[in-house]
Amino acid sequence: MLARILLVCVLIGFAAAQGVLNENLRWRVNGVRRMAYSFDPNYPQQARQTVLRGIERWNQVLGDCLPLQPRRAGDRDYINVFNGGGCFSMIGRVGGGQALSLSVNGCVYRGTVIHEFLHAAGLIHTQKRPDRDNYITMHWGNIVDSWKSQFTKESSRDIGKYTDYDIYSIMHYTYRHPSWSINNRPGFTSKIPNVDYRRIGTGDDFTQSDVLAIRRMYKCPARKFNAIVNNNNSNNRNGTMDRKPILCSNV
Numbered sequence: 001m002l003a004r005i006l007l008v009c010v011l012i013g014f015a016a017a018q019g020v021l022n023e024n025l026r027w028r029v030n031g032v033r034r035m036a037y038s039f040d041p042n043y044p045q046q047a048r049q050t051v052l053r054g055i056e057r058w059n060q061v062l063g064d065c066l067p068l069q070p071r072r073a074g075d076r077d078y079i080n081v082f083n084g085g086g087c088f089s090m091i092g093r094v095g096g097g098q099a100l101s102l103s104v105n106g107c108v109y110r111g112t113v114i115h116e117f118l119h120a121a122g123l124i125h126t127q128k129r130p131d132r133d134n135y136i137t138m139h140w141g142n143i144v145d146s147w148k149s150q151f152t153k154e155s156s157r158d159i160g161k162y163t164d165y166d167i168y169s170i171m172h173y174t175y176r177h178p179s180w181s182i183n184n185r186p187g188f189t190s191k192i193p194n195v196d197y198r199r200i201g202t203g204d205d206f207t208q209s210d211v212l213a214i215r216r217m218y219k220c221p222a223r224k225f226n227a228i229v230n231n232n233n234s235n236n237r238n239g240t241m242d243r244k245p246i247l248c249s250n251v
């Protein structure tokens with residue numbers, strides 16, 4: 001059973017703002033609620049700085065709940081960041097060293113760093129939630145076949161619904177992407193009115209629901225969300241798409 005979980009982020013079906021219900025996949029390192037990470041020795045120094053900025057942000061909002069800490073001697077379970085073929089992570093704590101790929105070609109952005117570590121903590125993509133059809137309409141004909149699995153719903157037996165559906169979650173796919181949209185047409189449209197499509201899948205920070213999902217999954221005390229600031233993005237997003245959408249997929 002566990003072996004099924006080892007595959008890459010999107011291949012998998014076990015998760016929940018939407019995360020894994022299987023408690024064995026939750027992080028504890030030597031009995032303590034925390035996540036440990038290391039860098040592959042070949043991971044470039046410059047990219048590390050961006051990854052570390054994402055980790056710093058993580059610890060600002062989740063450091064009291066599920067801190068991300070450098071691997072210490074004796075830490076059996078840890079996440080090893082490497083320069084793989086794309087952006088991907090396993091879902092939840094797999095046991096031992098688990099790979100998290102942040103390719104220097106397209107994945108070294110703060111938002112992508114946060115996104116992949118949220119997978120490692122146990123979250124799946126928002127558009128795979130069992131209840132997603134209440135919020136988005138799929139346009140399967142606009143998605144290339146090899147990417148369709150990224151949009152299949154997961155079972156509510158495996159996935160906990162820790163928050164309401166958040167189309168702006170950092171775990172939601174963008175509505176179209178050159179890698180998987182046919183003729184740049186949208187893979188889905190929102191059933192929620194007045195959605196800003198430019199914001200979907202292009203975040204570089206947690207949303208409130210992203211943080212809440214982890215806190216609920218890991219049974220951490222509630223904390224006010226004032227500290228979580230997305231405002232610094234809004235100017236950038238005003239009219240122009242100056243950031244790449246997160247592209248996290250199976251390899």
Ligand SMILES: [Zn+2]
Nearest residue numbers: 009119248249
């Ligand atoms: Zn992802």
